Amino acid sequence: MQNARTAGHQDVTVLVLKDVIGLRFIPCHRMPSRSPHWFGRQFPLCYRCLSILIGYLATPVFLAANLRFPIWLGVLLNLPMLIDGFTQYRKWRTSNNALRVVTGLLSGVGQSMVIATCSLWLSAWLLRWV
């Protein structure tokens, strides 16, 4: 039986699912001119955020292959995106979507390197206690 209280819970569940599926939980400006459009509809993330997300797909690959990287390399791969974003934010120059994709991918892969390396270090350290 459905009452106002359970209907409210369903509404919250639907809203949370819409936020998750629509990627609304990711902070992004979602400017139409900086977002990809497929079949006439705007993707819920800009080119930069989408590219970072795609770069994160490297994390399970690095973990499965037991690949470890120098942390400085992962940090270094984030610098182009930080420089691109900062100089545009300060209105020193204007970026473009191709540059946002490339720097976003580098950032996502760099973050994946740091995440995978730290995860492998942590798991090896924890396994010493088992």
Ligand SMILES: [Zn+2]
């Ligand atoms: Zn974005």
